[in-house]
Amino acid sequence: MKNLFKACAMALVLSGCASGVQIVDTTNDTADSVMGLEYRDFEKAAGEAVQSMIASGSVSKPGGGRYILAIGRMINDTMQRIDTDQLVKKIRIELLNSGKVMVTTAVAFNGPEDEMSYTARELRGNSEFDQSGIAAKGQLQAPDLSLTGKILQRNHAMGRNKTQVEYFFQLSLTEIKSGLAIWEGETPIVKRGSAKSVSW
Structure with a gap:
């Protein structure tokens, strides 16, 4: 009897966990937005930034070829615990695909994103490894451009239990050689809803 009760309880737990779950079609999501930042906001901000960079010509290298981009400091100045790479990764993918x-x-604000570029070079002179396959000195490519940015949040009470939450995705593209910003963009995303809705 005891085992039967445990089996029934387990079945209820499992069925309860699975009920009501659906896979969201992110390319055709018509669900209402939320007051906090969500994936559609990052897609919008990244898409607009890349389109603006390309349209401005700031990422078109004279004479052809590709610029090398390093990721600089990205600041989260919102009330939410978000990973700024959610924005940066989308920008990187679109720029690479362009x-x-x-x-x-090998170069980034907080140190190398992939330390293997340096770790593999420590094998130089190690007789256990075929030295012909180890990267020689002077092969790492220095960046031409740096992408930095900030995500800001501002909340405003609107009366009648309404609130407005404003998000600003601010980005700068700097030419490292000169230190000059060759492109800057800002994407505002404004949401209004019940003051009871949370945005963090």
């Missing part, structure tokens, strides 16, 4: 930019993972 054929105009390559991203270095």
